[in-house]
Amino acid sequence: MANDQTPTDSESKIPPKRTRAYLRKARQKARRIGLEATDDEHAARLLEELGVDVLNDDVSLINVGKTADSAPAQQDSTDLIDNVSANFMLNDADRLAEVHAIQRDLIRRRRVRLFLLMLRLLFFVVLPTFLVGRYYYTIATDMYETQSEFVIQKSEAAGASALGGLFSGTGFANSADSITVQGYLTSREAMMRLDDELGYRAHFQQEFIDDLQRLSSDASLEDAYELYEKNVKVGYDLTEGVIHLEVIAASPEISQAFSNALIDFAEERVDELSKRVREDQMDGAQKAYDTAETEMFAAQAEVLRLQQSRGVLSADAEIAAQMGIINSLELQIEDKLLDLAEILDNPNPNVIRSDILEREIDRRIERVAYLRQKLTETTSSSVSLATISGELQIAETNMLTRQAMLQQSLQLFETARVDAGRQVRYLSIGVTPIAPDVPTYPRKLEGTILAFIIFMGIYIMVSLTVAILREQVSV
Structure with a gap:
């Protein structure tokens, strides 16, 4: 018979490794078939003694009996089978009572878990939120916020470029x-x-x-x-x-x-x-204007000095006056020569009158020569009008040049002032605090x-x- 046969080593099963999942499943299966175990290890050992496969979910009295018949004949195993059979042979009332007990146990566990969840929520969420709210409502000092808005603008000339006008009204400007x-x-x-x-x-x-x-x-x-x-x-x-x-x-x-x-x-x-930037532009333009003004004043002073030292207000006017005198004397000489020629054409010329005319002509010729010499030749006691005219022309030309440079500097100064005005930034308040x-x-x-x-x-x-x-x- 099967109970009288001893299993060989090859037929014996190697006990599975008792992991935590294995022990937990053994406890659950022992509870299902009615075994009373003190702990997980005890439950696994009881099931192994009955020959019940812990990892097999098919648990019934027939399977337990089959595993018991194939196991060695031991008194303890027989007792366990009897206990299992007795536990499974329950009437309907007891089975219903067991079901109600299991349901009450599940409800109790759910209530415990819900209570623990609410306790954790109370401790980790509600209580910190309450403390924060209490700080905001009773402890925190009131703070006041003042808002304002402003923009930065700059002056733009009327002749600004089209591209500059395109971005002038935007924040990119x-x-x-x-x-x-x-x-x-x-x-x-x-x-x-x-x-x-x-x-x-x-x-x-x-x-x-x-x-x-x-x-x-x-x-x-x-x-x-x-x-x-x-x-x-x-x-x-x-x-x-x-x-x-x-x-x-x-x-x-x-x-x-x-x-x-x-x-x-x-x-x-x-x-x-x-x-x-404005100061650099204005300083450069101001210095250039001041320099041009100083040089122009110096040129005017040089012209005035020459006029005072030479005693000539205008060289051109002086030369024109001298040339007028020379021309008048030459005309007189021509008239006297004609008169002298008429006298000398007579058969009996008047010697006294001819001598007078000749002396007058000679005096006029000497005067013209002196005046011409005075125009071009410089002596130790006087300066020629040509020299005076050259000096005055040089001084006046220099003065005109300095005046032109002063005018140009003034224009540059005005341009720099306009450019500096364009560089001005100012703050416009849109919303007052x-x-x-x-x-x-x-x-x-x-x-x-x-x-x-x-x-x-x-x-x-x-x-x-x-x-x-x-x-x-x-x-």
């Missing part, structure tokens, strides 16, 4: 200046100047401000700058060229004062952006809802991570 001003307003330099003039750090070190927003009394420059970056927001709209300024402070009046001061700082910086009458921050409801969403998201991510890790470890 002064984008570099606007970005520079934006960077300046968010810099440490602006914060330090605001602190020096209006006491920025002292304002946020007041005792009535809550601990999270108050600046400590021994705060460093970096701590103050971090607070400044948080409370001063500067945005630039590239399409419209508008700079948006938002300043937050613990008082509406102080917020407005901070905003006005920052706008003044921005206006000064805008003026400084083109100041050096107005002190708010109600606190802007904290936004209590929005902040509380945001905190709830953040804590819930963190809880869900951590729960999913733990569940995945637990599943990976149990497999």
